[in-house]
Amino acid sequence: MKYSTVGVSSVYSGHQSILIPPMELELSLPLWLSTLSQYKIRDTFCSYSVMELCTKGLGTQTDALKARGVNLSCVRSCVVIAEERPRLALTQSFSKLFKDLGLSPRAVSTAFGSRVNLAICLQGTAGPDPSTVYVDMKSLRHDRVRLVERGAPQSLSLMESGTILPGVRVIIVNPETRGPLGDSHLGEIWVQSPHSSSGYYTIYGEESLQADHFNTRLSFGEPHTLWARTGYLGFVKRTELLGSTGDRHDALFVVGQLDETLELRGLRYHPIDIETSVSRAHRSIAESAVFTWTNLLVVVAELAGSEQEALDLVPLVTNVVLEEHHLIVGVVVVVDPGVIPINSRGEKQRMHLRDSFLADQLDPIYVAYNM
CATH class of the missing domain: 2.30.38.10 (Luciferase; Domain 3)
Incomplete structure (x- = not known):
């Protein structure tokens, strides 16, 4: 999928391309940005997972990167290839963080494609800012x-x-x-x-x-x-x-x-909206995911703090979901960081998580049932 979208398009247009394996990027976070600077790359494509890795892992290293001569002023467009709703907060954080390295805020944009059509829409650099x-x-x-x-x-x-x-x-x-x-x-x-x-x-x-x-x-x-x-x-x-x-x-x-999408009480809910509320409920919630089980809403929350905080999360999670979405949470599962499966594009694999929950394979820190 990624190669079809990025690699084939560059071959078709006759441009020179540099491909970085995801594993190498995970081992060396500055590799992508250093490559852009070294080869004066004008157009680059990435996924939200890459953007998130750089934002979290390099947030305190911008001065060091600048001292090493990393300069992103050459980048004309940094396009996030995504099959999901644009992550506005993440793209804004990325642009703000690497502005000191010369990255233009207008350079960062999103593109949407799917398996049936890889190129549906694109944000051009000459046009207005995305609305x-x-x-x-x-x-x-x-x-x-x-x-x-x-x-x-x-x-x-x-x-x-x-x-x-x-x-x-x-x-x-x-x-x-x-x-x-x-x-x-x-x-x-x-x-x-x-x-x-x-x-x-x-x-x-x-x-x-x-x-x-x-x-x-x-x-x-x-x-x-x-x-x-x-x-x-x-x-x-x-x-x-x-x-x-x-x-x-x-x-x-x-x-x-x-x-x-979740069909609850005859209404359609989008998981990302509930998960955004859950992640705001407590500072120790690193990530969250939701799905349904026998008409019950299940919330899985990754705990980045001490296990003693697990009990504190349950009322906070149930209250925020009730207040902001008018839904009663049936099950709250508190797990260790990294339990929620995420694919190479940075997308949560909620159905895989649901399968693991049903098979009792999550090894949770704490489970609370409200049935």
Whole structure:
């Protein structure tokens, strides 16, 4: 996936590329930034996991890097390749941290692609800064998009994933009825483009089982047009920002993965929103993840402090979820750091975590049931 997105595009365009294996980066955090400086790289691609590693691991080493001659003023674009909602706080922290090394805040941007289409939207360096909107979380649980003012109660900030690329058509669709939705609705992102994938090639299972993702039709509207289903929920909004041509553009806002949404009390919840609240509940919570089990909400929290603090986390976690999301937590599992599985792109593997929970393989510090 990563090589297809980054490596093949550079080969196609005839540019020289430098690839850094993820394992080498984990062993030497300054390697990526030093490489950018040494070879005066203009365009670089990374994942959120790389950005997070650098932010956490090099936060106190910027002076040392500067003394070693690391200069990032050459970087024109630093694009995060992601299949998720843009992590606004992380990109802002990264930009602010390495500003002293010459990194331009405008250089950092996000791009969205999926397995059915690797290049759906991209934020260009010549265009305006990515737009940010604030939506009402209560409406979002009903699959409705209602824009509110910044700082409004129950508001959620969302940054656009980029400008929809030329030749790419995007439509927002009801995943159950497969009918097109209006501007004020949250739905599955479908794409139509000459460079969409045609299917999976696998030696395991039936390839035809996934055919519906690559060649599907609307139930009405344009019944003869073939679309590819991304499996992600989002909405499209005409931005008010003017580009280099003086035109406004359609911005794509990715909210979350359809398969990972939680259906509770007839409403749709996105795990990242609950996890953000949980992580704020106590300073010793290093990471968290949520999933459902027999209609119960399960919260797994990694404890970075002493085990004596485990009991303190339970009421704080249950209270913050109840206050901010109006949900009752069924199970709180306190575990050691590193238990929550994360893939090479920095994405939480919540279903793998759920499987480990059901198989009693988490080796928890403490488990609290509220059944």
